[in-house]
Amino acid sequence: MSDRYQPKPEHKFSFGLWTVGNVGRDPFGEPVRERLSPVDLVYLLAEVGAWGVNFHDNDLVPIDATPAERDRIVSDFKKALRETGLVVPMATTNLASDPAFKEGAFTSNDPRVRAYALQKTMRAIDLGVELGAKIYVIWGGREGVETDAAKNPVEALKRLREAINFLCEYVIDQGYDLKFALEAKPNEPRGDIYLATTGHMLAFIETLDHPEMVGVNPEVAHEHMAGLNYLHAIAQAWEAGKLFHIDLNDQAFARYDQDFRFGSWNLKSAFFLVKFLEDVGYEGPRHFDAHAYRTEDYEGVKEFARGCMRTYLILKEKAEQWNSDPEIQALLKEINADDGSMDMFKGRYTPEKAAALKMASFDRVALGKRGWAYERLDQLTIEILLGVR
């Protein structure tokens, strides 16, 4: 096995405790793997070469733990981090699993649930910061409905805004060095979830009191479930300066939430994603929010985790190959050719420019006859991916 695909700390590969710790329960089947402790999972991640480990509050500390139990768990976890060198780049709150949240957390119709969700999140932020997290993910898994009879969607948005504003102020008040990353998902577990895509989140962020503290955590599977182009969501987030974190996995379009190994389903999408992240110089964690097939034991879980990172690194190498391929570069040059003849119409509006442009003549038929050679360009991409070039 070539060691150029060996993960290194500078690659910033991270996994949630809930990813390699997933016990393989599904709506039709019981767990297939025994539950490992957070400490065991840290060692497992260190063994496969990960750099970071993320967690929901209750992945680490059970929801009903006493303060003394919490302290013991946190100190054991810290010891495992010290011994392995793993870091905690991100933390989050579980506002989805407990029955208290079945009707929503920050958007629940019950003000007691909304207050409890805030309390739980503040405590989880304290826990994340204590362990070094700099990014705080908020995923509203239960912030939605099965029937719109249940809730006014405008009211729900106002509740969400109030909650995020409250949490930003809390972080400022505590003097924490922490930014929020909102994670969109269109459905599952709720029938419909509010702010269903990364685009929705980006628009919502601009309405907050502290938009500079809040970005997004787009997930491959979530955009694919909605039938969308993930790369385009990532590009928009990046261009807006909002790509604070990323959840890498894979997913067939229009299916249930599959959380497959990164690159295992739609290799071409994964390739253009890795190429984008590397080309623009994204410096955040590469977090894999996925889990092993239900068929696997823990050897399979390790293969799954190694596979996520290895595929990323192979695609990174393919992206370099794509960028330095002379035929591809020649095609790109041709595609983007600009003889300067339109320069006078470019840039900001002026009345003179508009008047001149209205008078200009264009050979529309010739424009329509141009062939773009995208078939060749795409086939060259495929041949790089298939390893024959």
Ligand code: XLS
């Ligand atoms: C679920 C989400 C979840 C978040 C963190 O689909 O991906 O795992 O990433 O709560």
Ligand code: MG
């Ligand atoms: Mg997900």
Ligand code: MG
């Ligand atoms: Mg996720």
